[in-house]
Amino acid sequence: MKTSITLPHSDIEISRIIFGCWAIVGGFNWGPQEERDSYAALRAAYDSGVNCFDTAEAYGGGHSENLLAKALKGERHRIVIASKVGPQDFAGGDVIKACERGLRNLQTDYIDLYQLHWPNPEIPLEETLGALQQLKDAGKIRAYGVSNFGKKSLDECRQSGFSISSNQMAYNLLFRAIEYEVLPLSIEDGVPVLCYSPIMQGLLTGKFSNWTEVPDDRARTRHFTKDRPLSRHQEEGREELTFQTISLIKRISDEQGLDMSALSLAWLLNQQGVGGVIVGGRNADQARRNVRAYDIPSDPALFEELTSITTPLKEHLGANADLWQTDSRVI
């Protein structure tokens, strides 16, 4: 399996397993987190061959960027930092200011890949992309990309004439919505998809045996009923089908003697159009285990079986590529 790619419109080479720096701040969605575990996770990922780290100002209000800066201070020129600007800062001048804050949080003078976190229909995309191009021309960022850009936003992006280097989307065996529209477009345009929540926030490790065990902040996705207290969608959810699907994946992993999360990551890395997987880890052990996805032997029949058993859930959740909200907010 190819373990690195070069981002288009740049000379940036990234490991295809990317470390996701959201959960290491703990708090909302994740619960208590020891800072020493966060540092250890970042270092273990780096020592295991991960060179790319995905963060955002939104993760702990800059705390995630801070942790990354401190943990890998001596490695700055050997790592690729992917950070994000939030949609509230998409007006041209605000993008520049947000980037300056990011640089301070990250204790660096450049961000390798700067991404638009979510679309913002209130601000013309050309204005935001123009500001990113300005930052690139000034050497403050080396490339720019987008995140959570569904078909509508990608079409706007195409029309803008700016060249994006990546699109970060929710994609995993339990959430395959991007296969309907986003992935074919990405393949056509040569824009690599960087998959977030690739083990579905832990569901694909098999750690929850049924949906009642999943804490409310992790049960906000459209797999779960709208009646969960923190839900922001209006759907019934697919709890039973989700957990039946998890059992089927678990059975296959066990039969093959493979770790379920590593197999889930390997399946993703074998999908056409996927540039990399951004996987979170809360401690050194998780970070090391996730990198073992590279060691899963390529077995087209096995990957096909995983595709087939997860298709009913894909069809029930449909083409809406937003993991958390009903079509009302069209991305």
Ligand SMILES: NC(=O)c1ccc[n+]([C@@H]2O[C@H](COP(=O)([O-])OP(=O)(O)OC[C@H]3O[C@@H](n4cnc5c(N)ncnc54)[C@H](OP(=O)(O)O)[C@@H]3O)[C@@H](O)[C@H]2O)c1
């Ligand atoms: N662009 C966006 O809008 C967006 C949205 C979400 C995420 N992201 C990015 O994608 C990254 C990853 O997504 P994610 O954190 O949502 O989900 P994820 O990578 O699918 O799941 C990560 C969580 O699973 C558990 N885990 C990880 N490895 C494990 C292992 N080997 N064994 C057992 N449990 C393990 C950990 O939580 P526990 O130990 O607590 O179970 C960990 O925090 C984020 O860090 C962020 O960089 C981007």
